[in-house]
Amino acid sequence: MSDLLFDVNLQQVPDDYLAGTWRIAHRVLNRADPASPLAQATNLDLGSQQLVLEAPSLTETGSWDVQRDELLNRPYLRLNFPSEELRALVTRLRRTADGARSQLNLYFSSGLEMQLDRP
Amino acid sequence: MSADSSTSAAPAQENEFNFLADFIPQLVWITDPTGFHTYFNQRWIDYTGYTLADSVGAEMWNNLLHPDDQARARQVWGHSLATGDDYRIEYRFKSKEGEYRWFLGEARPKRNDDGHIVTWFGTCTDIDEQRRAADQLAEREAEFATLADNMAQLSWMARPDGHIYWYNKRWYDYTGYDLAEMEGWGWEKVHHPDYMESVVNFVTVAWPKGEPWELTFPLRGADGQYRWFLTRAIPVHDEQGHLVRWLGTNTDVTEMRQLQEQLQNAYNDLEAKVTFRNLELEHEVQRLRRELGK
Secondary structure (H helix, E strand, C coil): CCCCCEECCCCCCCHHHCCEEEEEEEEECCCCCCCCHHHHCCEEEECCCCEEEEECCEEEEEEEEEECCCCCCCCEEEEECCCCEEEEEEEEEEECCCCCCEEEEEEECCCCEEEEEEC | CHHHHHHHHHHHHHHHHHHHHHHCCCEEEEECCCCCEEEECHHHHHHHCCCCCCCCCCCHHHHCECHHHHHHHHHHHHHHHHHCCCEEEEEEEECCCCCEEEEEEEEEEEECCCCCEEEEEEEEEECHHHHHHHHHHHHHHHHHHHHHHHCCCEEEEECCCCCEEEECHHHHHHHCCCHHHHCECHHHHHECHHHHHHHHHHHHHHHHHCCCEEEEEEEECCCCCEEEEEEEEEEEECCCCCEEEEEEEEEECHHHHHHHHHHHHHHHHHHHHHHHHHHHHHHHHHHHHHHHCC
16 A cells, blocks of 8 residues: 555645656657756755756756745746756656655656656 | 054045045155055156056165156255155156156154154155246356356445345456445445545435436546446335346446546637637737837
């Protein structure tokens, strides 16, 4: 039973539910930029101090925070890298009852969609 | 005088006994305490084709039985002879045409003043039609049970007040419980606590109404996981229109519900994505406006 993932209500999700080291499990690439660091990323570490993007051939660091807008019924992430700022809508967050496992779906304004798993 | 009366009364009683014994529809027989036949009525002779003289011999009657019934009949009759217990058995006797019919064999001993058995009086009642009807009914029940146990749904039958007295095999396979644990209101064991109250409230109203009803709720499987089931209940009425039982099925609709949920989520996601992308544009417009306003 502890392995079951439950949908988290995105209108009330605490920010720390989104923090942590996420493994990119699945993505739908946007044709516009399939070679971008984000499109190649294997891990995304949303740490308390910084953001770290890990891809096979590079590592990028930056900062991140959780944003909310009254027009949206769910939060979005603002990811600040030295070269660009990205925004990603949280379309789904699922986690086990004890929080040991989570699954996060992000939709970037570029059209890129990702499913991230933790651990 | 009395001796003359008794002497003249005995043949009359014997005649009356023979008349009665030949008149009644049963085959009638009498044996001595050892089981040796001393009398068969005319119906026995007409049915088997054997007279008393033909039927002499310890195994004669047994040889007229269906081969599958002979050992059992010998054992049961032997038990009665040994203990004096009443004799009762169902078996097949062969007619003179060579066909077997089912009979109910019954016998009771007559004892003397000392309590010793002096005679066994027995009858064989033709129960062939009832037996064949019962066999056909049992066959139909077996066919129904096979059908019910192998259908895709869980199914059940309940009394008019909702007391469930039968489930099919799929129900037991799915829930992991047996009839003893499930009979009556045992089904509450496999209901999700969050839905129990609403289900109980619903059926409390539905049972007395006696009309078909449907309800969807989760049921816990033997693996501890809950799945969603669409439950349909159909009332069965007798010729007078009285409700005699309920027939119910539980159809697993978990995957259908998941697909509906996924479809709804996809729709909600699409709306959110469009809003999100428009939000980006709105932020861009606001930024441009701020730059122009400088």
